[in-house]
């Protein structure tokens with residue numbers, strides 16, 4: 026087979042690597058380690074997409090070249106295999122999701138192997154593997170159990186536990202509640218996003234423009250018992266941890282915005298209707314503690330029952346508060362509504378309950394609201410301000426109530442204009458706006474949200490905004506009517522799904538003698554994990570929120586522990602669960618005693634390079650950082666962050682620059698590309714298309730181009746006219762010329778540095794230049810050709826192995842694989858160009874070429890040009906009117922007779 030034929034070489038080398046376990050990673054790394062992770066695929070029924078091999082080839086190049094540089098490399102692969110499509114398919118066809126998932130995984134595995142990625146396949150895992158599910162459930166128990174539970178499990182009574190004395194002093198019931206509030210997994214009845222079409226509840230993150238991210242179905246709000254994870258308790262650390270990471274700035278910014286830390290003040294406004302309020306004993310928004318309160322280990326300071334607490338980022342505008350707003354769900358709605366307003370308020374509250382937060386805020390074209398009939402007193406000037414109910418205030422943010430400053434807040438400005446509420450400027454913009462605009466602001470005819478100098482603010486007049494904020498916060502605290510406060514946009518993570526194909530929760534609900542839930546829950550003991558999914562004949566959701574597992578057989582659904590009957594939790598975990606920690610399991614995939622051995626974890630973590638799509642900028646990357654930090658706090662892992670360097674690959678688009686999709690008919694099947702051009706050509710092409718982070722359109726001509734390049738590489742080394750594989754006669758043991766050495770070492774330098782910068786397209790361009798140069802050489806020294814084959818090997822490993830084997834056969838033995846051959850090292854001494862060849866023009870035409878020392882000055886170059894015999898002849902007896910040297914490029918002479 027003298028011609029380049031990937032179809033015969035590629036399967037042969039894949040079988041070799043498999044059989045010899047060439048890419049098996051050591052259990053413990055040597056001196057230098059590199060953990061390189063790909064975002065593992067969801068094994069969909071469509072098989073691999075050409076987008077997958079883009080990131081996978083990039084990481085493979087890094088790994089292969091690192092091994093050749095003596096680094097211990099961990100490069101694993103697995104499958105994110107729970108999820109909706111398998112279940113939807115099961116509902117349609119009756120085929121069990123597990124068997125369908127297994128089929129899809131074997132297709133993916135075959136396809137990945139056909140691309141020659143250097144994975145350690147012995148570490149392969151799927152999130153659906155029962156032993157893996159066991160540890161996902163175990164991690165859930167770490168989230169649910171507090172250190173307190175751990176002590177109790179060791180048999181210590183609650184009264185003896187290390188909880189603060191203040192808590193103890195309030196009695197055992199209070200202590201239990203206090204402990205429950207410290208669980209990172211808890212149940213909640215909060216309104217959730219119920220999607221009737223998908224038959225499930227969705228997380229906020231899974232909703233785009235008010236519709237389900239998957240399928241674009243409408244989403245309704247409904248109260249439902251759900252499992253939540255208290256990610257808000259980690260908001261600060263999730264935000265601050267980003268500073269240390271080598272991640273794209275855009276991704277960091279997205280995460281910071283998602284967490285949305287804001288600092289301001291809480292202010293208590295005294296209510297003018299305290300008699301009515303005595304009826305509501307515990308009713309204030311802050312009685313449902315906000316995340317911030319829980320974080321500060323102490324007790325949320327409850328506002329006096331006769332005051333309304335607001336959160337503001339602009340306490341400096343207190344003198345401009347002309348009304349207040351409470352959310353329609355605010356616990357004081359009933360108490361504050363006067364009888365004559367009761368009907369209107371009831372109607373308004375009902376309407377608001379049907380809208381999502383997004384409809385109420387971002388999407389709302391018009392502000393709407395209703396007056397309660399009640400007033401509160403502004404603590405700074407004792408002014409009475411009317412209290413309204415409006416749905417642009419959300420119950421889930423801050424305290425669920427605001428002081429409205431229409432002169433300086435756009436939403437309040439719109440609202441005040443609509444309901445004829447006074448607008449009073451308290452910040453003078455000065456020259457931050459035009460003189461006309463300033464006049465409008467001061468007259469309350471234009472909103473000014475910026476900074477300036479206080480006006481209409483009593484003793485604070487003339488204070489700059491930033492100073493005013495500080496001063497008034499101190500003043501509020503001193504007078505016991507306010508304090509500094511921090512809030513987050515981040516909400517707790519809705520962690521349960523009403524689906525079959527997910528991890529069951531290791532949670533049991535206690536039943537009484539009549540089979541009714543007592544409301545008490547307990548965890549499944551660790552030694553009884555995993556809780557496997559039961560057999561189910563019917564997967565269909567029933568359009569009601571009860572999960573399909575409610576139809577499980579009784580022997581699964583109703584276990585008994587110590588003669589106490591229980592019902593299992595029938596919600597399942599979301600698909601995010603499995604992908605939150607897979608990178609840890611790869612380190613120690615068969616461990617039966619722990620998710621990962623601590624010594625092994627310490628040796629390999631953190632992940633040094635993580636490559637995947639930008640669509641995971643927030644969700645997966647935030648969730649797994651959260652789990653990782655919890656595991657760090659529990660002593661399971663040794664690093665505070667899991668992924669040190671992150672790179673997002675760009676999208677591969679259809680040839681027409683549109684997104685590839687089945688419906689557009691522009692998708693490319695990697696199997697077909699491999700069949701026609703080979704895996705090496707596919708890999709090389711995807712790296713040559715452009716910079717890794719860029720989006721770029723597919724082109725079959727481009728694939729053909731790199732395929733032809735590989736053909737030229739083949740002919741550079743081998744005699745393509747022979748019947749057998751024979752090294753080309755031009756490839757000899759001759760000593761390289763200085764110019765050949767220069768080309769080789771320049772190539773080694775560029776390719777090495779480009780790989781380190783993940784700039785693969787430029788590395789390939791350098792290798793193409795190398796091949797163009799050496800294809801023209803009559804003598805191709807092995808000392809140049811062999812290192813080149815090593816440089817090419819991370820990109821196109823199959824052809825490189827084949828050429829390496831062939832090149833070695835006649836001289837020394839290149840037995841086995843090149844995977845651990847030392848990576849070529851460049852020598853600075855060879856990089857210097859000793860001499861340059863310059864064309865010499867006379868009268869605008871190139872008449873001769875001269876070779877001069879690379880560092881020759883212009884005078885020396887001119888002298889050499891004029892001394893060249895042909896040139897000397899041409900200029901003899903003529904007048905030189907112009908002599909020009911373009912250093913390194915050419916010499917130009919103009920003559921006159």
Ligand code: ANZ
Pocket residue numbers: 287288336337338339342417418419420421422423424425426427428429430432433434474512
């Ligand atoms: C008075 C004020 C005056 C405000 C002003 C802004 C400008 P961020 O930065 O997002 O934290 N707010 C507070 N709680 C709210 C809720 N539950 N629903 C809707 N809006 C709420 O925004 C905080 C600001 O958003 C707060 O500061 C409050 O309006 C409003 F010139 O208070 B501000």
